[in-house]
Amino acid sequence: MMQKKVFQFSHSSVNYYFDSSFLNLKDITDPKNTIIITDENVYTAHEKKFKPWNSIVLKPGEQFKVQATVDSIIGQLIEMGADRNTVLVGVGGGVISDLAGFIGCIYMRGIQFGFVPTTLLSMVDASIGGKNGIDVGFYKNMIGCIKQPSFILHDLDFLKTLPEKEWQNGFAEIIKHAAIKDAAMFEELEANKLSVYQKKIQSTALLIQRNAILKTKVVQKDEFEQGDRKLLNFGHTLAHALENQYDLTHGEAVAIGMAFAGKISQEYSSFKEADRLIKLIDKYGLPVTAGYNHNKVFDILQSDKKRENDLVNFILLKSIGKAYIEKISLEKLYNLL
Amino acid sequence: MMQKKVFQFSHSSVNYYFDSSFLNLKDITDPKNTIIITDENVYTAHEKKFKPWNSIVLKPGEQFKVQATVDSIIGQLIEMGADRNTVLVGVGGGVISDLAGFIGCIYMRGIQFGFVPTTLLSMVDASIGGKNGIDVGFYKNMIGCIKQPSFILHDLDFLKTLPEKEWQNGFAEIIKHAAIKDAAMFEELEANKLSVYQKKIQSTALLIQRNAILKTKVVQKDEFEQGDRKLLNFGHTLAHALENQYDLTHGEAVAIGMAFAGKISQEYSSFKEADRLIKLIDKYGLPVTAGYNHNKVFDILQSDKKRENDLVNFILLKSIGKAYIEKISLEKLYNLL
Numbered sequence: 001m002m003q004k005k006v007f008q009f010s011h012s013s014v015n016y017y018f019d020s021s022f023l024n025l026k027d028i029t030d031p032k033n034t035i036i037i038t039d040e041n042v043y044t045a046h047e048k049k050f051k052p053w054n055s056i057v058l059k060p061g062e063q064f065k066v067q068a069t070v071d072s073i074i075g076q077l078i079e080m081g082a083d084r085n086t087v088l089v090g091v092g093g094g095v096i097s098d099l100a101g102f103i104g105c106i107y108m109r110g111i112q113f114g115f116v117p118t119t120l121l122s123m124v125d126a127s128i129g130g131k132n133g134i135d136v137g138f139y140k141n142m143i144g145c146i147k148q149p150s151f152i153l154h155d156l157d158f159l160k161t162l163p164e165k166e167w168q169n170g171f172a173e174i175i176k177h178a179a180i181k182d183a184a185m186f187e188e189l190e191a192n193k194l195s196v197y198q199k200k201i202q203s204t205a206l207l208i209q210r211n212a213i214l215k216t217k218v219v220q221k222d223e224f225e226q227g228d229r230k231l232l233n234f235g236h237t238l239a240h241a242l243e244n245q246y247d248l249t250h251g252e253a254v255a256i257g258m259a260f261a262g263k264i265s266q267e268y269s270s271f272k273e274a275d276r277l278i279k280l281i282d283k284y285g286l287p288v289t290a291g292y293n294h295n296k297v298f299d300i301l302q303s304d305k306k307r308e309n310d311l312v313n314f315i316l317l318k319s320i321g322k323a324y325i326e327k328i329s330l331e332k333l334y335n336l337l
Numbered sequence: 338m339m340q341k342k343v344f345q346f347s348h349s350s351v352n353y354y355f356d357s358s359f360l361n362l363k364d365i366t367d368p369k370n371t372i373i374i375t376d377e378n379v380y381t382a383h384e385k386k387f388k389p390w391n392s393i394v395l396k397p398g399e400q401f402k403v404q405a406t407v408d409s410i411i412g413q414l415i416e417m418g419a420d421r422n423t424v425l426v427g428v429g430g431g432v433i434s435d436l437a438g439f440i441g442c443i444y445m446r447g448i449q450f451g452f453v454p455t456t457l458l459s460m461v462d463a464s465i466g467g468k469n470g471i472d473v474g475f476y477k478n479m480i481g482c483i484k485q486p487s488f489i490l491h492d493l494d495f496l497k498t499l500p501e502k503e504w505q506n507g508f509a510e511i512i513k514h515a516a517i518k519d520a521a522m523f524e525e526l527e528a529n530k531l532s533v534y535q536k537k538i539q540s541t542a543l544l545i546q547r548n549a550i551l552k553t554k555v556v557q558k559d560e561f562e563q564g565d566r567k568l569l570n571f572g573h574t575l576a577h578a579l580e581n582q583y584d585l586t587h588g589e590a591v592a593i594g595m596a597f598a599g600k601i602s603q604e605y606s607s608f609k610e611a612d613r614l615i616k617l618i619d620k621y622g623l624p625v626t627a628g629y630n631h632n633k634v635f636d637i638l639q640s641d642k643k644r645e646n647d648l649v650n651f652i653l654l655k656s657i658g659k660a661y662i663e664k665i666s667l668e669k670l671y672n673l674l
Contacts, residue, residue, distance in 0.1 A: 011348065067408060074473060074480065078640065106443070109470060109481045133446060136411060143411065144446045145482065303415065 003209070007216050009130065010223045015151040016212065019205045022049050022091075022116060022155045029087045029114065029151075035080060037073065037100045038091040042118050045161045053089075054080060058099070062243075062250075065095045065134050067143070073103055087112045087150070093119040093166075094126030094250070098144070101132030105145035114151040118158035120170025121251060124177070124211035127152050129219040129229075138300055140240045146224060154208065156201055164285075167194060169251030171284040172235075174207065176258060177214050179277060180234045183321030185210065186280070194284050231323040234315040235261055241300040242292060255286035264336060265316040268326050276320065294337045302330060340546070344553050346467065347560045352488040353549065356542045359386050359428075359453060359492045366424045366451065366488075372417060374410065374437045375428040379455050382498045387428075391417065395436070399580075399587075402432045402471050404480070410440055424449045424487070430456040430503075431463030431587070435481070438469030442482035451488040455495035457507025458588060461514070461548035464489050466556040466566075475637055477577045483561060491545065493538055501622075504531060506588030508621040509572075511544065513595060514551050516614060517571045520658030522547065523617070531621050568660045571652040572598050578637040579629060592623035601673060602653040605663050613657065631674045639667060 003018040017024065036053045039060035043050060056076050058064060077086070088111065090100025097115045104113030117127040133144025171194065178186035188207075197204045215232065222229040235258030243253040259278050265271035278288045301312065311327040318324055328336075340355040354361065373390045376397035380387060393413050395401060414423070425448065427437025434452045441450030454464040470481025508531065515523035534541045552569065559566040572595035580590040596615050602608035615625045638649065648664040655661055665673075 067404070071404060078473065078476065078479065081640065083640075106480045106482060108479060109468060109483050131446060136415065139415065142415065142445060143443045145443060146446050303418070303420075 005213075007220060009148045009220060012148050012150075014148050016216075017151065017153040018209045018212070020153050020155060022046075022153070022157070025089070025116065025153060026052065028153065029089065033085050034087045034089055035077065035082060036089045036091050037096060037103070039093075039096055042092050042096075042158070046158070050091075058096070060092075060095070062095055062135070065098055067134060067136075069099060070103060070134060073099065074107065077103070077107060082107065082111070084108050084111055087114065089114050089116060090127075091116040091118060093117070093122045097122060097127045097149075098132045098134065098141070101130070101147065101149060102134060102144050104149070105132065105147045110147070112150050114149045114153070116153045116155065116158075118155075119162060119166050120159060120208070121166065121173055123154055123208050124170060125173040125215060128212055128215045129232075130223065138245060139303060140243065148223075152212075154212075156205055156208075159201070159204070165249060165251075167198060168285045169249050172251035172254040172258075172281075172286055174211050175277075175280055175284065175286075176232070176234050176254065177211050179258065179262075179317060179320060180231045180315070180323035181214055181218070181321060182210075183319075185214075186320050190280055190283075230313055230325055231315055233313075234258060234317075234323055237261075237301065237312060237314055238297070241297045242290065245296060245300065246290065246292060248287075248290070252287050255281045255288060256290050259288040261314065261316060264314070264328075265318075268316055269318050269324070271317045271319060273317075273320055277317075294334075298330075298334055298337060301333060342550075344557060346485045346557060349485050349487075351485050353553075354488065354490040355546045355549070357490050357492060359383075359490070359494070362426070362453065362490060363389065365490065366426065370422050371424045371426055372414065372419060373426045373428050374433060374440070376430075376433055379429050379433075379495070383495070390426075395433070397429075397432070399432055399472070402435055404471060404473075406436060407440060407471060410436065411444065414440070414444060419444065419448070421445050421448055424451065426451050426453060427464075428453040428455060430454070430459045434459060434464045434486075435469045435471065435478070438467070438484065438486060439471060439481050441486070442469065442484045447484070449487050451486045451490070453490045453492065453495075455492075456499060456503050457496060457545070458503065458510055460491055460545050461507060462510040462552060465549055465552045466569075467560065475582060476640060477580065485560075489549075491549075493542055493545075496538065496541070502586060502588075504535060505622045506586050509588035509591040509595075509618075509623055511548050512614075512617055512621065512623075513569070513571050513591065514548050516595065516599075516654060516657060517568045517652070517660035518551055518555070518658060519547075520656075522551075523657050527617055527620075567650055567662055568652055570650075571595060571654075571660055574598075574638065574649060574651055575634070578634045579627065582633060582637065583627070583629060585624075585627070589624050592618045592625060593627050596625040598651065598653060601651070601665075602655075605653055606655050606661070608654045608656060610654075610657055614654075631671075635667075635671055635674060638670060 002020045005016045036055040039058045041060045043057045088104045090096045115127040117123045130148040133141030136142040235254045239253035239257035262274035262277040314326050314328045316326045339357040342353045373392040376395045378397045380394045425441045427434045452464040454460045467483050467485040470478030473479040572591045576590035576594035599611035599614040651663050651665045653663045
């Protein structure tokens with residue numbers, strides 16, 4: 001059942017429409033002033049939904065989350081006569097919300113934008129928090145802004161066409177949320193399995209809402225990532241270094257990153273449950289280790305955005321549900337790899 | 338004599354160092370963490386000043402205020418190891434502050450930046466207010482953000498090498514400020530002339546500070562341009578349409594735009610002093626009319642950022658020192674041209 005919630009951020013508020021329908025979008029934003037940004041996968045699978053809307057349809061995939069795509073979208077917006085009253089709506093996964101959000105930030109110095117996340121990962125993570133960005137070469141999200149969308153609308157109908165890999169991707173971030181902030185959810189995940197969530201869409205709806213709100217509250221307290229928001233990077237420092245170099249999905253890379261961070265946590269803190277964490281990651285069909293070129297990965301780590309001079313802010317666990325920031329030197333990190 | 342003033346904006350405060358020296362920059366930002374962005378003209382004329390600083394030196398000119406330059410700067414920042422603690426300092430005219438500010442907005446989702454404006458125009462206008470942007474084809478500032486710099490430092494030494502044209506450019510914006518907000522300053526300008534200001538740098542210092550503060554106060558009240566800030570666009574709607582198509586400086590284009598807006602003001606309001614305005618513009622060596630292709634200019638006006646559906650927000654005068662916003666339809670505007 002549709003639920004509207006309003007969350008206040010530093011400079012604006014965001015309307016969340018949980019468990020809603022794409023049909024309601026026209027009550028939120030006027031089709032005459034709205035331009036949808038989506039990708040071919042989503043568009044083809046749900047063509048009817050897009051009928052009443054002006055749409056820009058992109059090629060799908062992280063390799064298009066780059067400046068050339070931004071240039072092309074801007075050209076199309078100018079051609080379509082988009083002005084300061086235009087509302088952009090990103091309908092898709094994280095790549096689409098990153099692109100739509102970034103362009104919403106910079107087109108005519110900022111126009112309104114909203115998201116309809118169509119993947120589990122995007123519903124629980126990518127669409128939330130106002131961070132957007134594009135990649136530059138191997139460097140992920142090197143360019144972007146932090147700006148909140150005006151609204152986020154969930155239509156679980158989109159999950160019906162979601163490939164298995166994408167479900168696993170979403171659960172990587174759900175496991176992350178549980179590991180850093182919610183021991184009870186961690187236990188719930190241990191007691192369930194992926195195929196059950198895929199069948200019982202209503203219990204998945206609750207899990208999605210719980211995760212979206214968990215992330216939202218972390219962001220609300222620390223929108224510009226001075227403290228607590230950094231904890232959401234659990235598993236992501238290594239993940240970002242792996243993801244663009246090897247043929248891994250974001251979820252797979254995060255899964256490997258979390259397993260790695262779990263093991264390091266045992267060296268740095270009193271954490272003793274790396275095996276339990278690894279078991280849960282594995283249960284949801286995600287990898288926990290990978291062969292990779294350590295020097296190549298280290299090169300990328302060196303230019304990670306979370307680096308401060310020679311120290312990397314690494315997120316570790318004290319216990320399941322409790323994370324903290326450990327500053328680890330590049331040298332030490334090299335040895336740990 | 339150096340004067341420090343702190344101005345509070347919506348999300349941050351900006352330190353202004355009026356009538357200061359470039360040598361003081363090292364007390365504001367640590368050279369180890371700082372990267373200067375400047376152009377060949379400024380760099381060559383003041384090479385000694387740049388010795389202690391890491392610098393990125395660009396080709397000068399508005400034609401380089403485009404995405405290709407942004408791409409190149411980002412590549413250099415990555416190579417130089419710029420991270421979240423890096424401070425960018427734009428040393429130059431409006432093109433440089435636009436580029437440095439935009440990149441400060443988007444590099445790693447935002448890093449600190451400051452400005453050392455080296456032209457009169459930039460001191461009284463371009464460096465102030467947090468608007469930045471790049472051009473897309475004929476469309477000026479189509480892409481950008483609104484974000485305040487951390488600091489602005491004035492060193493009047495830079496004005497010594499300023500070409501005559503650049504002085505005139507600066508006075509176009511000074512006349513604009515007087516016309517929309519400060520009748521007393523308008524009279525002062527009428528009583529003086531350019532060559533006097535060029536000789537008496539100390540009275541120019543006062544004029545610069547007065548104009549910088551005038552603009553700052555307008556922006557403070559309306560940072561995101563919902564109301565009063567729009568008045569600063571006096572002369573600019575036509576100017577932007579002219580500037581990229583014809584070989585005009587920004588000041589020349591604004592001068593022509595102000596003369597045009599002055600004449601329209603007499604049709605729409607009780608304004609009677611178009612001739613007085615035109616006389617002052619002319620006195621400072623600026624053009625008040627130009628031959629141009631009306632259809633070409635109209636095409637650009639149609640996609641002006643200040644357009645709202647079929648209406649253009651045009652800034653007109655009620656009297657010298659008092660401006661207001663008139664919504665003029667595209668059709669009517671076409672006839673006025």
